[in-house]
Amino acid sequence: MLNPLRSEAEAFRFVLLLLGYFAAIVLAKAVLGTTAALVVFVALSVAVAAWIVRARSAA
């Protein structure tokens, strides 16, 4: 499997992306409830997976 991270700079960007990912899930939980948080979690996870697949096929 290809390592998605190549350097410190990419590891740093991963920190920021993960922060946004969890912030969206937690915000959905706080404002709309557990079901909404689950929907956000699934939607974001699918979006990230699709982005990774597209990036790999483009490379």
Place this chain on the structure above:
Amino acid sequence: MTAHAPAVDVHHGEHHGPPPAHQSSRVSAPVLGMFLFIASEVMLFGSFFTAYFFVRVVNPDAPGWPPEGFHVPVFVAGVNTAILVTSSFTMHWALQSIKRGNRAGLQAGLVLTLAMGLTFLLTQMLEYARVGFAPRDTAFGSVFYGLTGLHGAHVFVGLTLLTVATVRAFRGHFSPEHHHGVEIPGIYWHFVDVMWIVVYATIYLL
């Protein structure tokens, strides 16, 4: 004559010892080594998260989470989270500085990262002293201290690596061409930060 051919090229005298290792990856071997180590660490944290979620879902009839009588300091841990996330910025700044030949930026970035990491760890210890329950107090206490303690141990290791990098930075080591001694602790530090975001979101917020 021995059974093995000599490693030295006797005809040209250009290379001594075994042939240089073949490198097919675009990532340098030390960086790749750190990434592989982090992959094993992800599995270790994964086992602790498995225990946590097992404890959490095994009692679906429980009135709430955390269980009654347990209160985790969400605000203090949130401030601690902000401190640790900020330390990733200063770590990144330190590396970018030395890549541009800015030694003062490298030193300042490393010292700030070290200070914020130390603040995080001390706050975590204070939290343990005041949280009001112990690891032996039900399965929740065990998984809470297990996950946060595992992460705290990683912060300690990260601080040790950063201390070495900081001392070297003040001794004049590292240059725009050679800065693995900053980059590799930096990758580890970002991993520690990532794991805390997951731990905090899971244990304190969700």
